[in-house]
Amino acid sequence: MSANLHRTSAHPLSPMSLADFKVGVDNVIFSVDTQQNRLLVLVVMRPDDPFAGHWSLPGTLVRQGESLEAAAYRVLAEKIRVNTLYLEQLYTFGGPERDPREAPQAFDVRYLSVSHFALVRFEDAELIAEGSGTAWYPLAQVPQLAFDHSEILTYGYRRLRNKLEYSPIAFDVLPEMFTLGDLYQLYVTVLGEGFSDYSNFRARLLKLGFLQDTGQKTSRGAGRPASLYRFDAAAFEPCKDKPMVFI
Amino acid sequence: MSANLHRTSAHPLSPMSLADFKVGVDNVIFSVDTQQNRLLVLVVMRPDDPFAGHWSLPGTLVRQGESLEAAAYRVLAEKIRVNTLYLEQLYTFGGPERDPREAPQAFDVRYLSVSHFALVRFEDAELIAEGSGTAWYPLAQVPQLAFDHSEILTYGYRRLRNKLEYSPIAFDVLPEMFTLGDLYQLYVTVLGEGFSDYSNFRARLLKLGFLQDTGQKTSRGAGRPASLYRFDAAAFEPCKDKPMVFI
DNA sequence: ATAATTATGGTATAAACAACTAAAACCCCT
DNA sequence: AGGGGTTTTAGTTGTTTATACCATAATTAT
Numbered sequence: 001m002s003a004n005l006h007r008t009s010a011h012p013l014s015p016m017s018l019a020d021f022k023v024g025v026d027n028v029i030f031s032v033d034t035q036q037n038r039l040l041v042l043v044v045m046r047p048d049d050p051f052a053g054h055w056s057l058p059g060t061l062v063r064q065g066e067s068l069e070a071a072a073y074r075v076l077a078e079k080i081r082v083n084t085l086y087l088e089q090l091y092t093f094g095g096p097e098r099d100p101r102e103a104p105q106a107f108d109v110r111y112l113s114v115s116h117f118a119l120v121r122f123e124d125a126e127l128i129a130e131g132s133g134t135a136w137y138p139l140a141q142v143p144q145l146a147f148d149h150s151e152i153l154t155y156g157y158r159r160l161r162n163k164l165e166y167s168p169i170a171f172d173v174l175p176e177m178f179t180l181g182d183l184y185q186l187y188v189t190v191l192g193e194g195f196s197d198y199s200n201f202r203a204r205l206l207k208l209g210f211l212q213d214t215g216q217k218t219s220r221g222a223g224r225p226a227s228l229y230r231f232d233a234a235a236f237e238p239c240k241d242k243p244m245v246f247i
Numbered sequence: 248m249s250a251n252l253h254r255t256s257a258h259p260l261s262p263m264s265l266a267d268f269k270v271g272v273d274n275v276i277f278s279v280d281t282q283q284n285r286l287l288v289l290v291v292m293r294p295d296d297p298f299a300g301h302w303s304l305p306g307t308l309v310r311q312g313e314s315l316e317a318a319a320y321r322v323l324a325e326k327i328r329v330n331t332l333y334l335e336q337l338y339t340f341g342g343p344e345r346d347p348r349e350a351p352q353a354f355d356v357r358y359l360s361v362s363h364f365a366l367v368r369f370e371d372a373e374l375i376a377e378g379s380g381t382a383w384y385p386l387a388q389v390p391q392l393a394f395d396h397s398e399i400l401t402y403g404y405r406r407l408r409n410k411l412e413y414s415p416i417a418f419d420v421l422p423e424m425f426t427l428g429d430l431y432q433l434y435v436t437v438l439g440e441g442f443s444d445y446s447n448f449r450a451r452l453l454k455l456g457f458l459q460d461t462g463q464k465t466s467r468g469a470g471r472p473a474s475l476y477r478f479d480a481a482a483f484e485p486c487k488d489k490p491m492v493f494i
Numbered sequence: 495a496t497a498a499t500t501a502t503g504g505t506a507t508a509a510a511c512a513a514c515t516a517a518a519a520c521c522c523c524t
Numbered sequence: 525a526g527g528g529g530t531t532t533t534a535g536t537t538g539t540t541t542a543t544a545c546c547a548t549a550a551t552t553a554t
Contacts, residue, residue: 019311021268023341023359064266064357068341092339092361094270094315110311112270112359114339181501200543202502223500224550246542247488428532447512449533470531471519493511 021094023112025071026059026149028090028156029080030190031122031136032173034182037189038138040122041153042079043145045133051146057153058134059113072116079134080127085120086163086172091155093148115152117159121173164190165243168210171231177214179226180205187245195247205244210236270359272318273306273396275337275403276327277437278369278383279420281429284436285385287369288400289326290392292380298393304400305381306360319363326381331368333410333419338362338402340395362399364406368420411437412490415457418478424461426473427452434492442494452491457483 029042043055058079062071072087094112127134137143139157144150163169170186184201196204205211210232217225276289290302305326309318319334341359374381384390386404391397410416417433430452431445443451452458457479464472 017310018269018308019313021270021309021359022265023268023270061265062268062341063264066266068339089338091336092315094309094361112268112315114341179501196542197544199502199504199545203504204542219551221500222498222552224502224552226501241494426532443511444513445532446514446534450535451511466520468531469521469529471521471533473532 019110021110021112023062023068023114024059025062025068025075025116026057026113026152027072027075027087027116027118028057028153028159029076029118029120030139030156030160031120031125032186032189033122033136034185034189037185039189040136041139041142043135043137043142044079045135046146047133054146055135055137055143056146057115057149062114068114069116072114072118076118076120078128080120080125082120082125084124084173085118086169087116087118090115090117090152090159093152113147113152115156117156117163119160119163119169119173121175123175161191161247165245165247166241168231168233168236168244174231177216177228177230179218179228180211181226183229191245191247195245201245208239208244210239266357268357268359270309270315270361271306272309272315272322272363273304273360273399274319274322274334274363274365275304275400275406276323276365276367277386277403277407278367278372279433279436280369280383281432281436284432286436287383288386288389290382290384290389291326292382293393294380301393302382302384302390303393304362304396309361315361316363319361319365323365323367325375327367327372327374329367329372331371331420332365333367333416334363334365336361337364337399337406340399360394360399362403364403364410366407366410366416366420368422370422408438408494412492412494413488415478415480415483415491421478424463424475424477426465426475427458428473430476438492438494442492448492455486455491457486 027042031040031042032038033040042058044058046052046054046056058075060071060075060078062068066074068089069087072089076082076085076087092112092114094110127136142150142153145153164187170183174182174186180202181198183205184198187195187201211229212232212235214228214230216228218228219225274289278287278289279285280287289305291305293299293301293303305322307318307322307325309315313321315336316334319336323329323332323334339359339361341357374383389397389400392400411434417430421429421433427449428445431448434442434448442448458476459479459482461475461477463475465475466472
């Protein structure tokens with residue numbers, strides 16, 4: 001190992017000191033079932049040890065020449081077929097004790113997890129190889145997960161709430177045209193009630209000015225038909241970094 | 248390489264597909280010089296190739312048995328002596344082309360940077376080995392940095408602004424007792440003016456109720472003596488996740 | 495028709511924001 | 525000792541915004 005591998009310190013390295021890593025990505029993939037108003041998380045059954053037979057977040061090890069983001073998209077694509085989604089990096093978990101394969105004496109390999117967070121449209125998210133160990137779980141009913149994945153999930157849920165409050169990610173998973181009721185239901189399902197009643201939510205969102213009325217109406221069951229709106233990304237620009245709702 | 252190294256996919260691996268990583272941490276270390284009202288960034292001169300003679304963020308490779316956070320604290324401790332600080336993980340940069348040592352054909356090692364963000368108290372941050380390649384630069388005058396470190400710095404500055412707006416990190420680097428003027432100056436130095444004038448800033452912060460008046464006064468030069476306040480962490484709890492100022 | 499249901503468009507009240515003004519308590523200088 | 529400059533402190537006022545609540549419109553179900 002040559003000295004210039006060491007990037008910033010001027011000290012020469014003792015040959016045993018650097019760790020070698022395998023880097024994985026683990027995805028917290030959320031979806032909102034607007035039929036049943038449930039917030040769902042995608043989990044997979046581990047086929048092999050360690051934690052064989054336990055649920056975990058979908059993940060993979062990063063391949064040669066593959067970016068972290070590409071690996072995250074690949075994991076997602078291996079589990080579900082979906083076109084409409086939002087994905088971003090979440091946090092990197094890398095303590096030396098997070099994986100039981102890293103026995104204290106076995107200092108030859110360490111595992112690092114660059115976790116990602118995704119929100120996908122439930123209606124067109126088609127599970128690949130359903131029944132064989134891939135499942136949507138309502139958030140409150142997700143079982144204990146392998147490794148430190150439960151901790152990652154907690155972190156991801158916090159990010160989801162934050163994103164929904166400050167970013168227009170809802171429109172990445174809503175249909176092209178949607179009603180204000182659809183939008184409100186999505187928010188209630190994720191954030192719970194108590195952030196705003198429907199009437200005030202409506203007034204606030206419309207005032208922000210990035211929802212354009214398409215003129216079309218929809219009639220779904222009883223009640224007055226609702227107007228269909230479209231998200232106007234350009235008109236959203238001034239609203240960036242400002243909260244859309246207050247929790 | 249045994250099959251159970253592969254963590255979640257059921258497919259067997261071709262032996263060449265996984266990447267081996269060296270993992271580094273690179274720190275964006277900010278400090279506020281309240282004497283001159285300047286926001287400073289710590290940079291170090293690279294002694295070796297690649298980018299020998301260029302400035303970069305202080306960083307190091309992660310050692311065996313060392314957590315990411317521990318590595319970040321170690322880098323910081325190697326460059327400055329400081330007791331009072333805030334540190335958190337920022338983002339992980341890991342594209343396969345971010346380091347020139349990763350030649351397209353040389354797929355044997357990849358470099359990953361788990362960047363961290365820190366804010367330290369300038370008054371008791373003592374540079375180690377000053378003159379020999381460690382320097383505080385005002386943010387606007389930071390030169391082009393090695394690798395993708397300029398991008399990391401931009402990311403870190405965005406995080407700093409965000410943290411200051413929503414979190415009580417200012418009190419991690421202010422003295423135990425401080426005046427409202429001190430606090431305001433810190434905010435102005437980082438955020439620029441235009442978020443609130445001093446009078447309204449005062450009224451807002453005091454109303455939030457987590458600043459307790461110590462009863463003591465300080466007299467620094469001309470003008471009426473200012474009250475000294477202390478940050479009350481317990482009283483801050485209800486204010487968590489609510490913005491302290493509006494940009 | 496009538497009731498139930500859902501969408502829409504308000505109002506009133508209280509709180510918060512923004513710009514500004516005035517007083518208080520110190521320093522320094524003559 | 526007194527007056528001018530400086531900085532902290534404490535407001536005032538007009539405008540905007542959040543919150544709770546209500547009335548009406550347009551549809552489906554009975």
